Amino acid sequence: xxxxxxxxxxxxxxxxxxxxxxxxxxxxxxxxxxxxxxxxxxxxxxxxxxxxxxxxxxxxxxxxxxxxxxxxxxxxxxxxxxxxxxxxxxxxxxxxxxxxxxxxxxxxxxxxxxxxxxxxxxxxxxxxxxxxxxxxxxxxxxxxxxxxxxxxxxxxxxxxxxxxxxxxxxxxxxxxxxxxxxxxxxxxxxxxxxxxxxxxxxxxxxxxxxxxxxxxxxxxxxxxxxxxxxxxxxxxxxxxxxxxxxxxxxxxxxxxxxxxxxxxxxxxxxxxxxxxxxxxxxxxxxxxxxxxxxxxxxxxxxxxxxxxxxxxxxxxxxxxxxxxxxxxxxxxxxxxxxxxxxxxxxxxxxxxxxxxxxxxxxxxxxxxxxxxxxxxxxxxxxxxxxxxxxxxxxxxxxxxxxxxxxxxxxxxxxxxxxxxxxxxxxxxxxxxxxxxxxxxxxxxxxxxxxxxxxxxxxxxxxxxxxx
Numbered sequence: 158x159x160x161x162x163x164x165x166x167x168x169x170x171x172x173x174x175x176x177x178x179x180x181x182x183x184x185x186x187x188x189x190x191x192x193x194x195x196x197x198x199x200x201x202x203x204x205x206x207x208x209x210x211x212x213x214x215x216x217x218x219x220x221x222x223x224x225x226x227x228x229x230x231x232x233x234x235x236x237x238x239x240x241x242x243x244x245x246x247x248x249x250x251x252x253x254x255x256x257x258x259x260x261x262x263x264x265x266x267x268x269x270x271x272x273x274x275x276x277x278x279x280x281x282x283x284x285x286x287x288x289x290x291x292x293x294x295x296x297x298x299x300x301x302x303x304x305x306x307x308x309x310x311x312x313x314x315x316x317x318x319x320x321x322x323x324x325x326x327x328x329x330x331x332x333x334x335x336x337x338x339x340x341x342x343x344x345x346x347x348x349x350x351x352x353x354x355x356x357x358x359x360x361x362x363x364x365x366x367x368x369x370x371x372x373x374x375x376x377x378x379x380x381x382x383x384x385x386x387x388x389x390x391x392x393x394x395x396x397x398x399x400x401x402x403x404x405x406x407x408x409x410x411x412x413x414x415x416x417x418x419x420x421x422x423x424x425x426x427x428x429x430x431x432x433x434x435x436x437x438x439x440x441x442x443x444x445x446x447x448x449x450x451x452x453x454x455x456x457x458x459x460x461x462x463x464x465x466x467x468x469x470x471x472x473x474x475x476x477x478x479x480x481x482x483x484x485x486x487x488x489x490x491x492x493x494x495x496x497x498x499x500x501x502x503x504x505x506x507x508x509x510x511x512x513x514x515x516x517x518x519x520x521x522x523x524x525x526x527x528x529x530x531x532x533x534x535x536x537x538x539x540x541x542x543x544x545x546x547x548x549x550x551x552x553x554x555x556x557x558x559x560x561x562x563x564x565x566x567x568x569x570x571x572x573x574x575x576x577x578x579x580x581x582x583x584x585x586x587x588x589x590x591x592x593x594x595x596x597x598x599x600x601x602x603x604x605x606x607x608x609x610x611x612x613x614x615x616x617x618x619x620x621x622x623x624x
Contacts, residue, residue: 199307286326489519
């Protein structure tokens with residue numbers, strides 16, 4: 158274990174992920190319903206088939222997983238029934254005998270003299286070839302006709318009629334071959350169009366979980382792109398960024414509960430500060446009293462930081478003032494052996510995954526001393542209004558620190574990684590937010606405070622623990 162560590166956190170909202178998955182599946186079924194509806198209309202327009210109703214199932218944007226699951230099952234049943242009805246209608250169309258119209262009667266060639274035996278044999282071969290090609294053509298259209306582009310169906314009908322009237326075996330085979338090519342190309346186009354439509358619907362649905370500015374920008378690009386496949390990664394990155402922002406609060410709440418259960422001096426607004434500003438210092442508080450014979454003096458604590466734009470979490474042992482080397486080593490050993498492992502296990506047990514990325518063993522570096530004025534004012538809550546600020550203008554109520562001033566002293570992950578993960582504002586920004594003095598006031602010499610008794614470290618909790 159270490160006195161400073163960096164992690165990559167993961168958080169899974171089971172209900173939210175289930176809703177997201179169900180919405181994606183429903184979007185695909187909805188796209189399929191619209192395709193089937195278009196095919197049914199085209200078939201009815203071209204051949205006067207019976208009307209086939211294909212209902213498109215919709216749900217409210219805030220539907221829960223139960224509603225989405227019921228809608229998905231309903232959409233699947235509707236589509237399966239519509240596909241079966243379309244297949245039967247298409248089979249009836251392609252297997253109908255040619256109609257005996259006056260036009261066809263008039264177009265028949267004039268009667269010819271009875272053929273001789275050789276001509277009769279040739280006509281028999283042509284008739285057999287035509288019949289065989291016709292059977293195969295009808296089977297092809299029954300099988301693949303419903304998967305073709307609707308506007309191609311009249312073309313197939315004309316080709317089928319031409320095949321019925323073929324005069325020779327070679328003509329029949331050529332017509333059948335041409336029909337097969339047309340059907341294959343049509344199914345490919347329809348398949349590609351269906352894939353593109355389904356992908357477009359899925360990406361638009363996925364963008365519902367992105368930030369508003371990303372959603373507006375990418376939704377336009379997805380809707381206008383002939384094939385939005387090249388936008389998939391960008392959409393996923395946008396959703397991932399919003400997920401990190403959304404789940405930061407859940408991670409911060411979990412860390413707050415875990416530290417409070419271990420009697421750290423955690424204020425009520427710890428989670429808000431950690432999620433918003435990215436870095437908070439928490440004194441050990443009553444947790445230090447359980448250290449037994451190797452007592453941990455007051456003035457030690459834990460710095461917790463969340464990266465602003467990625468799932469990064471760092472922890473580092475910190476001190477209010479300079480400490481003796483022997484005491485410092487003892488506290489580091491205690492924290493690494495007795496505190497950090499239980500904190501990690503408890504955080505994971507509450508649904509937040511922690512994957513270690515780097516760590517610093519105890520004794521490698523002295524415990525980092527926070528900049529003067531950054532140590533939390535124990536016995537007070539994290540949040541204070543401006544008129545409650547003391548005359549010195551210190552930001553002691555937040556426990557936040559300027560990350561760049563003491564990054565090299567924390568002893569956590571490497572400096573580049575730590576700078577990325579802290580996400581803290583610079584000193585002028587923070588002073589403005591907390592109601593403290595400007596930079597010149599903070600720079601005035603200040604005498605370091607004397608360490609207080611560990612029992613008085615209540616930091617945002619009601620009263621003193623001795624009560």
